[in-house]
Amino acid sequence: MPSHNPFPPLRPQELTRAAFLRRAAAVGLSASALPLLAACGGDDAGKAAEPTGDVKLEDLGAVGGAIQILTYAGYEGGDAIKPWLKQAGVAQKVTPINNQDDVTTKLRSPAGRTADAAQLGVAQVEQYRQLGLAYPIQPEWLSNSAKVDKYFLDLTMDANGALTAVPFVWGSLGCNYDPKRMGAIESWQELADPKLKGRVAMIDDPVSTVQTGALAVGIREPSKMTRDQLEQVKEFLVKVKANARTVAAGYADIGDLIVAGDVWASFQGWNAVEIFAAAKDGVVKTAYPKEGTVGFVDCYIVPKDADNKRSAVAFIDQMLSTEMQAYVGNELGSGLVRLDAASEVKGLGAQVFDYDNLKELFETKLVFALDAPIESSGDIATHEDWVAAWEDVKAT
Amino acid sequence: MTQALRTRLGGWALLAPLGALLGLLLVVPLGIGLWYSFREGSILGIGSSLTLDNYRDVLGRDSFWVAVRTSVLYGAATALTAVLFGFFIARYVRFERPRYARLIVGAALLAIMGGYLVRIYAWRTLLSDGGVINSGLIEAGVIDSPLRSLLFSPGAVIATLVSIYAPYATLVILSGLDNIGDDEVEAARDLGAGPVRAYKLVVLPLIGRSVLLAFSLVFLLSAADYVIPPLVGGPRTQMAGVFVANQFLATGDTPMGAAFGFTTLLVLAFVVTLVWAALRVVGMLPKEAVRR
Numbered sequence: 001m002p003s004h005n006p007f008p009p010l011r012p013q014e015l016t017r018a019a020f021l022r023r024a025a026a027v028g029l030s031a032s033a034l035p036l037l038a039a040c041g042g043d044d045a046g047k048a049a050e051p052t053g054d055v056k057l058e059d060l061g062a063v064g065g066a067i068q069i070l071t072y073a074g075y076e077g078g079d080a081i082k083p084w085l086k087q088a089g090v091a092q093k094v095t096p097i098n099n100q101d102d103v104t105t106k107l108r109s110p111a112g113r114t115a116d117a118a119q120l121g122v123a124q125v126e127q128y129r130q131l132g133l134a135y136p137i138q139p140e141w142l143s144n145s146a147k148v149d150k151y152f153l154d155l156t157m158d159a160n161g162a163l164t165a166v167p168f169v170w171g172s173l174g175c176n177y178d179p180k181r182m183g184a185i186e187s188w189q190e191l192a193d194p195k196l197k198g199r200v201a202m203i204d205d206p207v208s209t210v211q212t213g214a215l216a217v218g219i220r221e222p223s224k225m226t227r228d229q230l231e232q233v234k235e236f237l238v239k240v241k242a243n244a245r246t247v248a249a250g251y252a253d254i255g256d257l258i259v260a261g262d263v264w265a266s267f268q269g270w271n272a273v274e275i276f277a278a279a280k281d282g283v284v285k286t287a288y289p290k291e292g293t294v295g296f297v298d299c300y301i302v303p304k305d306a307d308n309k310r311s312a313v314a315f316i317d318q319m320l321s322t323e324m325q326a327y328v329g330n331e332l333g334s335g336l337v338r339l340d341a342a343s344e345v346k347g348l349g350a351q352v353f354d355y356d357n358l359k360e361l362f363e364t365k366l367v368f369a370l371d372a373p374i375e376s377s378g379d380i381a382t383h384e385d386w387v388a389a390w391e392d393v394k395a396t
Numbered sequence: 397m398t399q400a401l402r403t404r405l406g407g408w409a410l411l412a413p414l415g416a417l418l419g420l421l422l423v424v425p426l427g428i429g430l431w432y433s434f435r436e437g438s439i440l441g442i443g444s445s446l447t448l449d450n451y452r453d454v455l456g457r458d459s460f461w462v463a464v465r466t467s468v469l470y471g472a473a474t475a476l477t478a479v480l481f482g483f484f485i486a487r488y489v490r491f492e493r494p495r496y497a498r499l500i501v502g503a504a505l506l507a508i509m510g511g512y513l514v515r516i517y518a519w520r521t522l523l524s525d526g527g528v529i530n531s532g533l534i535e536a537g538v539i540d541s542p543l544r545s546l547l548f549s550p551g552a553v554i555a556t557l558v559s560i561y562a563p564y565a566t567l568v569i570l571s572g573l574d575n576i577g578d579d580e581v582e583a584a585r586d587l588g589a590g591p592v593r594a595y596k597l598v599v600l601p602l603i604g605r606s607v608l609l610a611f612s613l614v615f616l617l618s619a620a621d622y623v624i625p626p627l628v629g630g631p632r633t634q635m636a637g638v639f640v641a642n643q644f645l646a647t648g649d650t651p652m653g654a655a656f657g658f659t660t661l662l663v664l665a666f667v668v669t670l671v672w673a674a675l676r677v678v679g680m681l682p683k684e685a686v687r688r
Contacts, residue, residue, distance in 0.1 A: 101646045101648075102645065104648060105644065105648065108648065127439075130440070131439070131440070198544060202631070206646060241631050244631040245544075245548050245630065245631070246548040246626070246629070246630060247626055247634075248626065249623075249626040260526050260527075261525050261526050262524050262525050262526075262547065374438065374440065375438070375440070383439070383647060384647045384649060387642055387646045387647050388457075391457075391459050391460075391463075391634075391638070391639060391642060392458075392459040394459070394631070394634045394638075395459030395462040395463055396459070
């Protein structure tokens, strides 16, 4: 029986779809060859920012117009900043970020160079100096700088006496836990105990996770740890991960997971999660294990290529005002850099930190750890090593 | 100038805008990425010398290959489920309820345009320990305590990926089935083919390219997804996209990120090629149907 071909050949066409696309691609390749070659050169290595010791505040222009801000949701000042914006004639445009790397990536790309103010954690201040991303701010440009605790200003002051970044909020990355299901942990090692299998959440943040892991294994200065020590940290993190039910995308997620009962504790957490959880009628507490807890100080920088530097400086100054510091404590559940504003923090926000005993907290519980260096120096682990270590832990 | 040459030049001129667009948005970025992947880099910038070190590092990173394996497995499982799901919906609409076609297309478009994160969190609400499914089962007395394997598991990742990407497969397959005339299927039935044989000989070969396209689209999108695993997956659901993202965002090492990206692309393209070959072998991509 002859085979029947159910698909008779189609009438030959002058241009099939396939041929059309092939030709279009060929034309495209020809048209784009020149820009391709032009784009393949270049080296965008950072250059140190010029000192601003001779620059007066008036030289930066007048306050007004629009400012673009790269920062975490809430750090822009929420409703509390609006009266000042209106009075100063400043329009605020905020681009929310998820972590510090978002800022670094944006500031190093052409699109991000339009930012006038941006978030910077104190752990990365040295990195930003090396990359030359921040415009040095003279303390006298800020009317409220004298009221800021010197401890915080010293963290970001450069050799010329200028501020690479202006600190306005601080906090801790302790262990968030559900007090209904467990007590406060005394040691980070407890989170590696098999009795907590499936009850722990880790967070997908390479820097703070490696820093906390380093403290947990006894390394007090994570930024100076060697590659061998980083291996120790990895081993410990793998043990914690064996108990992890998930690696959460962000700190707000940690609060949701604990409130929902999906996990009991986090490696590591954030004191502000207590406030987030309370807003959802949940109760979350923060423990400070004996090995130390990573502390953070968040700041604002003015990017060196900012268009509206004067308004950005005015905005940053306003974030140091009594009313905005009260906002930081009440709405963000975070620490104030102006201790004279502590009396303005009420309710749950006032319970997060004991402002009368900050010295004890800073000296015995919190470690304001730095990020790893970005360039290799001897056997010291770099930022890239930390990220790779965390990727390895997650894949284990 | 001859008529033939004039016609040919006219054709090229008409194609130039589309070609330039493809070149600008696809070929140029890929070309730059490929070029960068052979250069030294760090957060401080991109060096000028050429190197194969990035690819050596990629090949030597065990954790990356674990993530690639996870991506391929989850991507393939998602694509297969989405294609089957899409095929049965599209078949029903095309051959049994054609008047629902617009409704299905509208629903699929709505699903595609709907909030990505909203749907992920909806799955969290459904699958969590205190979620709708566990609460319902406990209320019904089926279980005493929550099923902890629902959320933060490979199944949760695949279910979420399917719910997000299946509409693409449905639309593509529906479009393929729309090109099949009733007379073609009826001719097969008149010649004695049963329903299964008619599908095998007529319908499947005619929609083979749509099936391949639907599979590839869903496979590539889901294998490259790096948002869903951290939100609904367990601690071992890291996918390859995370490595690419981390190099661009966390370490600022663009060349290394490009090397991770192109290696992932090669692996995923290889899988799609395997699927193409498999469809050829089972007769779903006959050469005769290519120009349809």
